[in-house]
Amino acid sequence: MSETLSNQMRVKALVARIWEQKKHLTLNSVAAIERASSALIAGSLTPELRGEAAIESHKLAGALGTFGFPEGSRLSRLMEEILTGEADLYREDGKRLAEILQQLRRELDSVSSS
Amino acid sequence: MSSKKILVVDDQDEIREIVAISLEQVDGWQVVFAVPGPEVILRAESEQPDAIILDANMPEMDGPTTFQRLRANPSTQQIPVILLTASVLTEDLRRFAKFGFAAVLSKPFDPLTLPAQVALALGWQIE
Numbered sequence: 540m541s542e543t544l545s546n547q548m549r550v551k552a553l554v555a556r557i558w559e560q561k562k563h564l565t566l567n568s569v570a571a572i573e574r575a576s577s578a579l580i581a582g583s584l585t586p587e588l589r590g591e592a593a594i595e596s597h598k599l600a601g602a603l604g605t606f607g608f609p610e611g612s613r614l615s616r617l618m619e620e621i622l623t624g625e626a627d628l629y630r631e632d633g634k635r636l637a638e639i640l641q642q643l644r645r646e647l648d649s650v651s652s653s
Numbered sequence: 654m655s656s657k658k659i660l661v662v663d664d665q666d667e668i669r670e671i672v673a674i675s676l677e678q679v680d681g682w683q684v685v686f687a688v689p690g691p692e693v694i695l696r697a698e699s700e701q702p703d704a705i706i707l708d709a710n711m712p713e714m715d716g717p718t719t720f721q722r723l724r725a726n727p728s729t730q731q732i733p734v735i736l737l738t739a740s741v742l743t744e745d746l747r748r749f750a751k752f753g754f755a756a757v758l759s760k761p762f763d764p765l766t767l768p769a770q771v772a773l774a775l776g777w778q779i780e
Contacts, residue, residue: 550674551765558667601668604760
């Protein structure tokens with residue numbers, strides 16, 4: 540095996556290990572967005588909850604692809620687009636967030652269990 | 654292979670660790686960390702790194718503000734700074750382009766190719 544290939548495998552293994560150690564942080568971020576989505580559907584979303592969810596979706600968008608979940612980054616970017624900005628959000632936006640969150644959970648579960 | 658010291662600043666633990674793993678693939682590259690905020694300037698003063706990799710979006714002090722503080726300090730103003738950003742907004746990217754970063758790199762990044770991107774941005778040679 541070439542040195543480069545061996546090095547790449549080592550880096551991938553270390554990244555996978557960090558994912559296992561730190562994935563609870565990702566799941567915390569997902570949970571924060573889920574709280575915002577549920578509150579939006581219930582008509583009780585506060586600016587603080589929205590702001591927190593926007594920050595968490597931005598973090599996920601920037602991180603998941605690095606861990607080998609490019610689709611996770613794409614989905615997180617969609618949520619960030621909904622949550623960021625000053626425009627009013629409606630129940631339909633909450634439902635859309637819930638759908639994206641479901642896809643994101645599936646994505647993370649499918650790779651974790653593969 | 655010449656030795657290089659790189660100061661990495663990111664508020665996300667997991668990203669800091671991956672940046673370190675990625676950059677330390679290169680023989681002679683050493684990564685040191687600083688807590689986001691005023692400590693970055695102190696750490697840069699004491700470590701005198703060859704480059705700084707700075708996250709754009711940090712709660713304590715964001716990347717552009719940190720960069721301006723580094724530029725205002727005579728002992729850190731010459732250190733090249735690379736900004737890492739998860740933003741895809743044109744207005745953000747235009748704003749970052751005006752600061753004078755050595756490069757603005759996108760998140761998510763590929764840990765296997767990050768060293769080459771950094772080397773290219775800084776004119777460093779890697780094998």
